[in-house]
Ligand code: AMP
């Protein structure tokens with residue numbers, strides 16, 4: 001258990017954050033982001049919680065309850081974004097509407113774009129310097145391998161423990177304190193600390209390619225996963241050089257930072273331009 005704490009501490013030290021900087025922890029109610037919040041608080045960082053209520057029936061209700069309980073235990077403020085209230089319908093509805101027009105788009109890909117867009121905008125509105133997510137060693141190994149198998153290592157250029165290379169006043173830097181911690185160790189730690197957590201996966205997580213990749217990474221030892229990510233660390237400077245695109249622009253529709261004239265979110269959903 002000490003091992004996990006030391007790993008996270010070391011990762012955080014590498015980021016060179018100040019303990020005063022405001023960090024918004026994106027808390028889904030799952031074990032990874034709950035352990036992220038727990039450890040950041042334990043190490044004395046200035047955190048608050050952020051939860052997107054996706055409005056997906058009893059699963060979402062249990063996630064919200066778990067997040068509320070943990071924030072109370074940690075004595076941190078919780079910001080809740082209710083997608084039904086803010087966007088008019090639940091994630092399931094928004095997603096099936098998109099999939100009706102754009103066939104073949106995966107559930108997790110759509111949900112991921114929408115969640116990232118919301119997180120960046122809300123964290124900026126609330127004046128946070130960082131957004132912390134619960135991405136772990138298994139997630140990162142899968143993503144790195146998927147990008148390699150696609151023949152596009154440059155897609156990993158914005159990965160890493162901190163998004164240092166994206167500099168824009170409207171883009172909130174993202175950090176991943178659990179980047180080097182294996183999923184199994186996080187599960188054990190969260191059970192040992194008796195954190196209020198929803199252990200089941202999201203009922204809509206049907207991204208077949210990632211599931212395939214997860215089956216593969218589940219067959220690896222922690223050491224092997226660490227070794228894969230050692231390759232990532234060594235190759236990272238080279239991968240960054242492969243990036244061809246210019247810096248960030250602002251989306252013509254919503255005004256959010258984007259790599260293209262229209263951001264990924266607005267390519268999926270029409271949103272009002274404000275802020
Ligand atoms: P996922 O894309 O579901 O694997 O989630 C990646 C990370 O995004 C999690 O570790 C959380 O930090 C964050 N996250 C996912 N879902 C939510 C949510 N509903 N509310 C707030 N943060 C979330």
Ligand code: ZN
Pocket residue numbers: 251252253254255256262263264265266267
């Ligand atoms: Zn946009």
